[in-house]
Amino acid sequence: MSRKNETPVLVLSLLITLGLIGGVAWWFTRGLFSGQNGAQSNSSLNSQTGNGQASFTDRSSTGTRVLNPQSAAAEKLAGAQAMANRNYTQAVTDFEAALQTNRNDPEALIYLNNARIGDQKAYTIAVSVPMATSTNPALEILRGVAQAQTQMNQTGGMGGIPLKVMIVSDDNNPTVARQVADALVKETEVLGVIGHFGSEATLAAAPIYEQGKLVMVSPTSTSVQISNAGNFVFRTVPSDRFTATALSRHLLNNLGKQNAAIYYNSASDYSRSLKDEFATALTSDGGQVVAEFDLNNSGFNALDTVKQASQQGAEALVLAANTATLDAALQVIAVNRRTLPLLGGDSIYNPKTLQVGGENAVDMVVAVPWVLLSNPQSEFAQTAKTLWGGDVNWRTAMAYDATQVLATAIGASPDRTGVQQNLASPDFSLAGATGTVRFLPSGDRNQAMQLVVVKPGERSGYGYDFVPLP
Template sequence: MKKISKGILTLALTTTMLAGCASKPSEPSTPGGNSTPAADGVIKIAVAGPMTGDNAEYGKGFANAAKLMVDEWNANGGVLGKKIELVTFDDKNSGEEAASIAQKIVSDKDIIGVIGHFASGVCMAAAPTYQENKVIEISPSASHPDYSGIGDYIFRNNTVINVEAAAGLDIAINDLGKKNIGIISIKTDWGTSTAAIVKDLVADKAGTGAKVVAHEEVMEGSDDYSPAITKLNAAGADVVICVGMYNLVAPVAKQYKQVNPNIEIVGFSNSYSQQLLTLGGSAVEGVRFPVIFFSESTDPKVKTYVDNYKNAYGSVPSALTSQAYDSVGMLLEAVKAAGTTDHAKVRDALAAIKYPGVTGNTVFNEKRDVQKEFVKVMIKDGKFEAVK
């Protein structure tokens, strides 16, 4: 299995999901109000993400993975002799909604930490409230470079976007041997900033002959990308970097290959989903991307996790879903190591953790960001396959 080594740090503001609604909050929050231990008998973990709307698959995946991990711990007695409960919130992938939810979360003294939110911008809208009230936030998906800098209670279990963008370009330039790079990106904060990062990285590789021949921004969720595709094709793109999720990559692949059957397409790990295969069909054959988690891994730990997830939910877990699973595990291990639910002590234990999860060995750096290795994956014969 061919791996890409760790690299540059990045950014990215996209998505998670869950299902459910919050329990009624207790008293109003006060700065630092959650620094005391949780009540006897129960420890709560909040999961916050888009449970409804276009990005609901991500939020629900977060919630499913969190429940799977919590069930495993509860089956073994919970943590510190207490039962673990999940409380889920639908932020609709909205910064305004997330800011409101954050106030509800910090008012519940039994909540030790938050897994979420999904998009970087949404995470950054809620994070100041968590930081002020000393509630740990671990986002399985935020990639914006500035996210974890909001404060020392803010953690990222996802690679910064610059690192992933560099990994994608390595596939395009070195694996596929392409030089004329087209970019199609969704018109969101994350899409715009990530496309800019890709351009800067290509400019740094000018000595290789690689260049961006065209860049087209499109509305997320559009059905017709033909105007953008026509411009990319006319500019002579021989590989297209899709800065978006599966709901961009699948239709772009379908429509582009009607114009140019030989076009190569490289995506980001947030497009690594069964939905990409379902929506794209034969058109996504050959699409490649770097991922941290590969569900077809032969690692026994990964195989057991994937089997358990499939048995519970009837689908294969995505990379971001799996990072949510590990995020819950890390938070609970930190509580166990601290020997208390005191937020400051749990935070310190989490910052120092070395966690052998299904998404690799996780260690946080001084910025509370993780650095992991990528696996290069492509779609072949209707399945995801690691590039040897």
């Protein structure tokens, strides 16, 4: 069979594989909650996401309900019930048992930390994540928060006062994010917010935090529009401008190519931001974007777009997909079959890329804010491995730094105005997991991105790994 005839079969196989993965995940999630009763488990959010029907009480928890639809072990549910009954001693026992069953559960660790606090005085922050709709990225963020909270409270907290964490499930939906922000502003004990996940949700919520004078620190939202979101908006992750610069210079200086085709999602602020910033950076450096393809187009055909890109003189393909269009980006990887060099933004840094992309993803270069293998012996990396039993990624590290940032500011001035003033001060500096954290007047972090490349390996368990580019 010729390569030309193999390609449609390859695309069909990829679509079937993605469908099977989604089907198994659906079955698994349904199976976890079949036959369960009680208020501790928020499986009902799965049928209410995207329309804001679930109340803030249903979406938020400091331990009295389980928000993760994929983790509702009996011990964890028992711990939530004990927390609801204010039986904190029993809750500690139950959450410890849950972590013995699954130590890689940051929600359980956060609730355990909160149970240990009980009714004593604590400083409270919230973390808003897409628990029901993008569970894996949500857990990655929560691992960073949980690790920072654990270390903070084990070392005496902030002047002897521990850190309590409220988890909120926002579906990564702008409408829900606005509702969450409004509710958090009214929760007067909340002194700062970590979130949101996607740039669309962060941009939607930002004006409400600004008006309510409640600091938000995003560990993952990279759109350049966030730079103008207000005085109470910060982020520990560098903006898309840094990603675009890193990818453009690699294309020109390392690969010796000038012409690129770019894939993006027109419905995503993050994806459009990265596309525009890359086009600007490449043009400024002497190259050009010769074609643009919308992954969100209802008639999108990966094979046709790769052919068009080649016909228009593209020497490389740039994947500026967001999480929602990762599957479409994986189709591009498959049909390209390593013919043209591949570059990707941070959303491509996903285990699914290694699992589904496989051999076709080898040598693809992806820009990320932080990579564990650049310093695997660091205190943060070693503690993370002990806590979670494996490697963590940049979302965990950035969330860890966001938690440390808020805790440091709260420790200096435990009120909302004081937190903002501390972070906005030109003297603010924190030695974080990802390097020194300082904020520009815009609330942005001034830090270069790192490049990783897909190579055969065994760390991920899929036969391929993201490793630092030599």
